[in-house]
Amino acid sequence: MVRETIDRVGVVGAGTMGSGIAQVAAAHDHDVVMRDIREEFVESGFENIDDSLERLVSNETLPEDEAEGVRERIEGTTDLEDLANCDLVVEAALEEMDVKKDVFADLEDVCDDDILLATNTSTLSITSIASDLEHPERVIGLHFMNPVPIMEGVEVVVGEKTTDTATDLAHEFAEGLEKTTWEADDKPGFVTNRILMPWINEGIRAYDEGVATKEDIDVGMELGTNVPMGPLTLADHIGLDVCLHASETLHEELGDRYKPAYLLKRKVEAGDLGKKTGQGFYEYD
Numbered sequence: 001m002v003r004e005t006i007d008r009v010g011v012v013g014a015g016t017m018g019s020g021i022a023q024v025a026a027a028h029d030h031d032v033v034m035r036d037i038r039e040e041f042v043e044s045g046f047e048n049i050d051d052s053l054e055r056l057v058s059n060e061t062l063p064e065d066e067a068e069g070v071r072e073r074i075e076g077t078t079d080l081e082d083l084a085n086c087d088l089v090v091e092a093a094l095e096e097m098d099v100k101k102d103v104f105a106d107l108e109d110v111c112d113d114d115i116l117l118a119t120n121t122s123t124l125s126i127t128s129i130a131s132d133l134e135h136p137e138r139v140i141g142l143h144f145m146n147p148v149p150i151m152e153g154v155e156v157v158v159g160e161k162t163t164d165t166a167t168d169l170a171h172e173f174a175e176g177l178e179k180t181t182w183e184a185d186d187k188p189g190f191v192t193n194r195i196l197m198p199w200i201n202e203g204i205r206a207y208d209e210g211v212a213t214k215e216d217i218d219v220g221m222e223l224g225t226n227v228p229m230g231p232l233t234l235a236d237h238i239g240l241d242v243c244l245h246a247s248e249t250l251h252e253e254l255g256d257r258y259k260p261a262y263l264l265k266r267k268v269e270a271g272d273l274g275k276k277t278g279q280g281f282y283e284y285d
């Protein structure tokens with residue numbers, strides 16, 4: 001059985017995704033505990049939240065007093081024990097199996113046995129993450145999209161041992177955050193990254209092989225298939241290192257049709273990681 005009333009939400013990791021999840025949960029009246037391993041990472045999570053709230057206030061999406069309320073509902077910590085009285089915890093730490101396994105082992109130690117434990121993993125197996133736990137039946141994937149406050153979708157990923165009650169609760173929680181959910185089995189890349197990563201890699205290969213200029217590849221896909229961004233622009237937004245890491249995981253699990261594009265590897269080796277470094281396939285200010 002999983003506890004159905006979710007008031008207090010724990011978030012593990014105060015990075016891009018963790019801070020976004022904390023913000024959205026607090027914006028929907030949850031008390032939130034956001035935990036990272038070092039104080040400066042917690043601070044940087046709060047900076048992300050402040051920037052995002054400021055943008056929402058300045059474009060009149062959110063009244064100022066509500067933004068203050070959101071901020072007040074989020075408590076930052078480096079202390080694992082502070083997650084003890086949460087009714088649900090979402091893990092958004094690094095995309096490394098060992099890190100996630102350690103985090104879930106810690107959560108099993110400090111949290112109550114009947115709360116839902118979710119991971120925001122992009123590509124790793126929910127079943128593997130939960131495999132050493134006493135209660136793998138309450139572990140689920142809640143795959144939020146970046147940026148969390150803006151993107152409407154959440155992918156619910158069901159592990160081998162995840163119960164129907166846990167799955168229903170995960171949908172209900174995400175829908176309570178005004179997100180729209182869909183469900184995927186615990187197969188590599190789930191729905192989104194399984195389809196997105198080969199699309200991005202093919203865009204990069206098409207550019208590398210001289211099919212068209214990068215601008216024409218992007219505009220061709222935007223206007224030709226009605227997507228908001230072409231593959232090269234989207235890869236720059238996601239981060240080329242993140243795309244490479246996801247592609248490598250899928251390649252390992254699913255074989256050669258997921259082989260990362262040569263130019264993607266070269267760009268990452270050169271440190272051109274996309275928007276976040278100012279240089280990817282395009283240049284950014």
Ligand SMILES: NC(=O)c1ccc[n+]([C@@H]2O[C@H](COP(=O)([O-])OP(=O)(O)OC[C@H]3O[C@@H](n4cnc5c(N)ncnc54)[C@H](O)[C@@H]3O)[C@@H](O)[C@H]2O)c1
Pocket residue numbers: 012013014015016017018035036037038041091092093094095096099103120121122123143144145146238242
């Ligand atoms: N960035 C994206 O576009 C995106 C989209 C969907 C899902 N994801 C997934 O979300 C997760 C987080 O990604 P991110 O982009 O926010 O990463 P990030 O690097 O921005 O943040 C990760 C944070 O986790 C912290 N951390 C590491 N170990 C920890 C531990 N044991 N306890 C608490 N905190 C710990 C790090 O200090 C860091 O602040 C990953 O699994 C990633 O695959 C990312």
